[in-house]
Amino acid sequence: MTIGRRTRDTLAVLAIAVVSAALFVSPAFERGRGLSLDILTWLRFEAFGNRQAPEQSPTVVVAIDEESYATPPFNGSPFLTWTGEIGRVLGAVLDGGAKVVGFDIVFPTSIEQSEIPLGDSTLGDKTRGFDRDFLRALAAGAATGKVVLGEVFAEQPVIPAPGQRIAVRQQQNLRPLNTYTDSDDVVRRHPLTVAVDGHPVPSMALELAARARGTPLTTDPDGAVRSDDISTAGRIANTVTLNFDGGADDIPTYSFADLRACAVKGDKDYFRREFAGKVVLIGTVGIEDRRLTSKRFATRAEGARRPRCVLGERKTTAAFARSTIAGVYIHATAINNLVRHDAAIELGWRATGALALAFALAAATLARLARPATAAAALLALALLYAGLATVLFNEAFVLPLGEPLGAAALALAATIGYRFMVSDKDRRLLQKGFAYYLAPHLIDRMLASHKLPQLGGETRDITVFFSDIEGFSEIAERMTPSALMALTNEYLSATTDVIESHGGYVDKYIGDSVVAVFGAPLDDPFHATNAARAALACKARLTELNRTSAAFQGIKVAQRIGINSGEALVGNFGSQRRFNYSVMSDAVNVASRLEGANKFYGTTIIASDSTVARAADEFTWRELDTVRVKGREQSLKIFELLCLAEELAPDQQRVLADYAEGLALWRAGKCEASAARFARAATMDRPSALFAERARAAQHDAPSAAWAAVRSLQEK
Template sequence: MAIGRRTRDALAVVAIALASAGLLVSPAFERGRGLSLDALTWLRFETFGNLHDAADSPAVVVAIDEESYQTPPFRGSPLLTWTGEIGRVLTAVLDGGAKVVGFDMVFQTSIEQSEIPLGDSTLGEKTRGFDRDFLRALASAAAGGKVVLGEIFGEQPILPAPGQRVAVRQQQNLRPLNTYTDSDDVVRRHPLTLSVDGKAVPSMALELAARARGTTPVIAPEGVTLGDYNVPGSVPGTMSLNFTGGADDVPTYSFADLRACAIKGDKDYFRREFAGKVVLIGTVGIEDRRLTSKRFATRAEGARRPRCVLAERKLTETFARSTIAGVYIHANAVNNLVRQDAAIELGRFAIFAIAATMALLAALLARLLRPAAAAAILAGLGLLYTGLATALFNHAHVLPLTEPLAAGVLALAATTGYRFMVSDKDRRLLQKSFAYYLAPREIDRMLASRRLPQLGGETREVTVFFSDIEGFSRIAEQMSPEQLMALTNEYLSAMTDVIESHDGYVDKYIGDSVVAVFGAPLDDPDHARSAARAALGCKAKLAELNRTSTAFQGIKVAQRIGINSGAALVGNFGSQRRFNYSVMSDAVNVASRLEGANKFYGTTIIASDGTVALAGNEFAWRELDTIRVKGREQSLKIYELHGRAAELSSREQALLTGYAAGLAHWRAGELPQAADRFSQGALDDAPCDLFAQRAKAALEGGAAAWDPVRSLQEK
């Protein structure tokens, strides 16, 4: 069964939209899917800044940073030897009111376990008891559930040293530090649970948040609940991270400063900074750095909170890196869980629906509009959608960006290609084939109606335009056929361009003559005004050709133009197999006679009174005469289009005024006065000269020789 063009195009648009959306949501685009979250994190930060005051962050970081490595007594000492001072800071932080402390670092061994020979013993034997203060601090904190040590699950698990595990009561206070990485090596989600021997174990972040809120997480196959918060997650067992951006989102303290503060005994500082906080202790430097969904919204890092003892340190790193230290991933996950603002991502079907909607809009735009206009509107829709997505992300809702926008661009390109290759192929062929025979607007109207041209027409008000080259036979005698063709083609091309630029339609060429119509096939309520403007334009263009055209061979070409307005039948006329879009009525015949009347009056443009009434006062009209043309009994007043009223000189104004006065005397039968008036302008003006001779002849011939209406029996 054959389907119509409209149905075919509609099916093509829907198919392109669905295919574009399906491709962008398919696994083939998996690596680009996370870009939505990355882009929204950046857009929100650049638009709104941080949504929370850093001082209100539930989680803070104690950074073992470059400053700590360079500050005595740690300078030149391996981290393994810092345990006693770490224990000192741990105790001070907990005494300051911290809710819980988590370690984002694993001391796998102890210096007390070293078997390196030292004198008559080993290093371990010589340093026996070195970790005692650290272990005591861990044990004390573990007794109140205030500390959680980190471990890393894997084929070869990374565990704290045995003494540390005993101090924190083994698995009671041990939680995994594993992170979740997308296929493009970017961290956008964080584990809530990990499986060990078929048992779900809370991650470090979930455990710290649960202890901070004083509740126990409920782990079920359908998800994780923390108190009254059902933690959202697009990947089972994970939560989507909601980074705020910048470098001040998680308060950071230099370990070296806190160690000096603990020795100083400034308990007020620890209470002021750590009361009610979740504290994470970890390294912040060039190691353990990760790409996250915050990668476009990072800033230069450093200890940003007020110091206790050490002076403010000038940061040597003033640039923003796209990576962040791993400890900030855990801190951000804790903040999301405590604030209950983990990112809420849509499912694959919802993303497909949004992408398909955007692709369908793009395909429809490409089908109905020109490519540039369709692209501009799609860009505007894309900006509006991006703004909406950015605003919604303030409330943790993640609308997909890459899939809908990319699907829209793909659908726009595909539909444009479809139009070029299939849908518009017939249109282009028809326009190319008939552009030389039919009016361009008639072709467009025919294509819009999806119907082929048919015989028949309609009656409407139009203005008919006739033009002719004066003395064309004389010019033809002076030129070879090739030269005459070059002159004629250049003249007709120039006149056609002027006529069409004023919304006229060239009906036909008859030798050197041009027949045009205004007001059809395109509706034009100002058709008379358009025709008058075109006539003046043709007159000016011919003057230019006389000055510049090489095809004119130095011959000064003159033209005559007739304009008439009235009701006419416009449409397709001819036989059943060949026809032409044309105009037919008495108004056409009158326009032809007016064109010929110019040679009697020595004028260039003559219009009927009907055209003058419709065209208005924009133009300077001179009433020439009242005539009766051949083949028509009814008389009509004719006017010369002298120019534009605003451009009329005082001399021209005086000429037209004098002519009008002479014409009034002529019609009143006051022949001496008429002869006197017309003779005043006879030397410079052909119509005045003509009427001066007519008035003289009437005076000589008596009353029988005077007739106010002139009959033109010649064309």
């Protein structure tokens, strides 16, 4: 039996649609499934703003923030010594009418437990009773069910100190702070209970929400914890899907420092005005305990968000917004969702699969019947309409999946177009043109994986540029035959390239004996500066080995110079419409080139800019060389010599670095004579010290002016 072409193509379209939908509904797509919620949170915030005014939030946060650490009496005080003042604020908040207060911080120890010797006793004995006020405040709140302490259950549980547990009546007012993280390390859901010794314990969020609504929690015979007045349905068992608002003002936040000052002032009206009827969470808000959530695309700059009581308003910048939020806001959002009954409602896998199949069928049919460009445009229009509908529905807390149907549609479109090219339209091939371009291997792999041809254009990325060349190459060339010179050059370039690529770098081009490399592109590398520094040291070590063992070097001691600079650059495909290269363009490239050349002025091997040093890890030993102004650039910059790994620094090198640093400070202060004397200590063994000693002695007769800048202009390559 022969199958006709139309029947064959119809069956192929059906098969592509089914496979595409099945792939995006399968566990293989689990890491990308939560992206729908992330995008919808961002789209809703941009389209509608927040659903409710911040002052209507059932939950507020008392933030132990950076301001608190910098405000007397807390500045310079260990966190364990804050308990008395925390107790003071806790009492004021409860007196102000808060429904319940939860602690998103854990004090696992007390200063009263310290066994550090102090005089004829221990620190703990000397401070006995230090936590009394804190424990009394806890006990008073726990007696009326208005205080709940947090604990974290893991391989190493983190629980409050014994005195605190006793004060809150043990497990009666202790609840887990554990969170639920999706497979892509993003928090989109929150556990309702946490298994402790095989028994479910209500999470902090569920407990506080139940107490706020005055609804007791009950345990079913099967062990499930329930509340008759709180909806807890979620797509994943025993979790609630978080419905984050966007921005930074959705959860009213108060600085602990301001509340402490307000409590000392005795302004009870302020506490009643701000905290009456609220669920209060006390937690840290700063650089620690920050998490990626489904709000990650809809964050804004954080700062003081509620009227202050005593302290002046904080100056905040509206330009800086982190993609993460403090963990306390995860619990606050979960409580609000449970209290308001507005947790996100997700479709089950069957409904999601049906949507994915419908979109895949539509895309595959379009690709089979229309031109590829037309089919893609029609699918894009359909996707935009669907995304708009999903955004409107999400404003009512209903989640239409984006990733599965749109991903399946895109895959079906691409697969059907590929089928047409490979089977239906044999005279056309997608890949016939792909390898007509000269591309880096990384980009060719990316092109083949995406079934797309490369295009001219680029993007701005934070990268590190690596320049190196052979010192005195012209003199070496004069001493060797062309074939021997080629052998030496190829050996050197091969070794340097291997080192660079082994550290994650991409060799952009060779210019004679010079190597231009990029770290941080085309593949993302958050540690590009660190890897570039490691590569520079490895290149130096590899060249030392080649000088000792390579026959191609013919006994010639080859030296190299390396310049490293980090910053934003335009990376991408540059060239003509027919042929182009993946490369990098920016001022950062020019600076790296100039730093490589600066080595000959200072007698060094590796020079890096201050931007690279700031981005690199602390595992290296850097010597600040000078402040220079390179050719083609008006702004001056500090340059550093990369010496070695920190653990490899020898004692004699430490002394040289110390003398050099003191001499440099004296030089910049205009004290030329003292500077020259300091540099002279190591001048015989250290070329930069000798250079600066000579420079300082020459400047002794020129009295420095008040505008002394000590900036050296490097106008040569």
